[in-house]
Amino acid sequence: MVSEKEIEANPEKIQAILGLQSPRTLNELQELTANPKSVEVLFLYLAVSKEAVSSVLVREQEKNQNPVYCVSKLLQGAEKTYTQIEKLALALIVTARKLRPYFQSHKVVVLTNHPLKHIMTRPDASGRLVKWAVELGEYDIEYQGKTAIKAQALADFIVEFTGEQSQDERGGWLLHVSGSSNASNGGAGVLLQGPDGVEIEVVARLSFPATNNEAEYEALVLGLQLALEAGIKELNVCTDSQLVAMQIEGTYETRERTMVQYLGKVKELMVRFDKCVVQQIPRSENKRADALSKFGVMVEGVKERKITLIIKEHPIIEETEEI
Incomplete structure (x- = not known):
C-alpha cells in the first residue's frame, strides 16, 4: 500500500507468507530451496583438485540454476595418484552413491568438457573404470559439454576447486x-x-x-x-x-x-x-x-581386439622367477 507516509505491505495480501514457519531442520530447508519433481532433469557439475573431488547437483527454475545438493570427498592413498579423468569419474560415482534416490528418480545430465563417457566405456579401460561404468549403467545419465554457469554461487564453487582444470580446458x-x-x-x-x-x-x-x-x-x-x-x-x-x-x-x-x-x-x-x-x-x-x-x-585375418602392452624395465635373464 502506498500512503503519504511510506510504502507498506498490505497485511491481507501477505497473510500466507506471514503464517509460514521458519525451517527447523535441514530437510525442511531443502524443501524450500530444492525439492525437484520426479519429471525434472537435474544437472551435475564435477570438480577435482589435488586433494579432493566435489560435485554440485542443480535444478533449473525459470532459467536459473539452484543447488540441490553438494558432495565432496577427500582423496585418500592411491586416489591422489589418479589421473584427472579418473578423479572426475570418482567424483561421479561418489555422487551417485551418495545421492542414489535422486539418480533413481531423475534423469541426470553430467556437464563436463572431458570425454568422461568415452573413457569409461573404452574396451581397454582399467578395471576400476569398467566397474564404475557398470554401476552407473542402472541410471539415466547423459553427458553434455559444459557451457556458461548461470548461478554465481555455483560458478564460485567450481572455480574454487578447479583452477587448474579450467586452465587445461582452454x-x-x-x-x-x-x-x-x-x-x-x-x-x-x-x-x-x-x-x-x-x-x-x-x-x-x-x-x-x-x-x-x-x-x-x-x-x-x-x-x-x-x-x-x-x-x-x-x-x-x-x-x-x-x-x-x-x-x-x-x-x-x-x-x-x-x-x-x-x-x-x-x-x-x-x-x-x-x-x-x-x-x-x-x-x-x-x-x-x-x-x-x-x-x-x-594385422590380417583378425577381428577387433584388445592388445596388452607390457613395459619391461630389465632383460628377462636378470629377473628372478617368482611362482
Missing part, C-alpha cells in the same frame, strides 16, 4: 593422424591427446583397396569422429600428409572424385567444432600415429 586437444596402404589394404592410425594427460589410441584396418592419400583421409575422418564423440570443442589436428593439409587449406585444387568426397566429409565434421585447425608436420614428429597406421596394414 588449451584444447591435439589429434595426430596417419594413413598407410599397400596393394590390397590400408591402415589408419589415430592418437588423441588431452591437456590433462589423457591419451586415446585407435588403429583401423582398411579391408579394402585404398591409396595412401585415401588412407590418410580415412585416418583424419576417424580421428575427427572420435573427438566429436568425446565431446571435444577445440581441436588441433596434425598430419604428415602435405596433400591432405593443403587441400583442406585450399592451396591445392581437389579434382579426383574420391578426394572431393573425402574433403567434403572432413569439412562437414570440422564445422561441428568451436575451433578446429589442421596443420602439416614432418613425419618425424608424427611417429606414433604413423606406427599405428602401419600396424593396421599388417
Whole structure:
C-alpha cells in the first residue's frame, strides 16, 4: 500500500507468507530451496583438485540454476595418484552413491568438457573404470559439454576447486593422424591427446583397396569422429600428409572424385567444432600415429581386439622367477 507516509505491505495480501514457519531442520530447508519433481532433469557439475573431488547437483527454475545438493570427498592413498579423468569419474560415482534416490528418480545430465563417457566405456579401460561404468549403467545419465554457469554461487564453487582444470580446458586437444596402404589394404592410425594427460589410441584396418592419400583421409575422418564423440570443442589436428593439409587449406585444387568426397566429409565434421585447425608436420614428429597406421596394414585375418602392452624395465635373464 502506498500512503503519504511510506510504502507498506498490505497485511491481507501477505497473510500466507506471514503464517509460514521458519525451517527447523535441514530437510525442511531443502524443501524450500530444492525439492525437484520426479519429471525434472537435474544437472551435475564435477570438480577435482589435488586433494579432493566435489560435485554440485542443480535444478533449473525459470532459467536459473539452484543447488540441490553438494558432495565432496577427500582423496585418500592411491586416489591422489589418479589421473584427472579418473578423479572426475570418482567424483561421479561418489555422487551417485551418495545421492542414489535422486539418480533413481531423475534423469541426470553430467556437464563436463572431458570425454568422461568415452573413457569409461573404452574396451581397454582399467578395471576400476569398467566397474564404475557398470554401476552407473542402472541410471539415466547423459553427458553434455559444459557451457556458461548461470548461478554465481555455483560458478564460485567450481572455480574454487578447479583452477587448474579450467586452465587445461582452454588449451584444447591435439589429434595426430596417419594413413598407410599397400596393394590390397590400408591402415589408419589415430592418437588423441588431452591437456590433462589423457591419451586415446585407435588403429583401423582398411579391408579394402585404398591409396595412401585415401588412407590418410580415412585416418583424419576417424580421428575427427572420435573427438566429436568425446565431446571435444577445440581441436588441433596434425598430419604428415602435405596433400591432405593443403587441400583442406585450399592451396591445392581437389579434382579426383574420391578426394572431393573425402574433403567434403572432413569439412562437414570440422564445422561441428568451436575451433578446429589442421596443420602439416614432418613425419618425424608424427611417429606414433604413423606406427599405428602401419600396424593396421599388417594385422590380417583378425577381428577387433584388445592388445596388452607390457613395459619391461630389465632383460628377462636378470629377473628372478617368482611362482
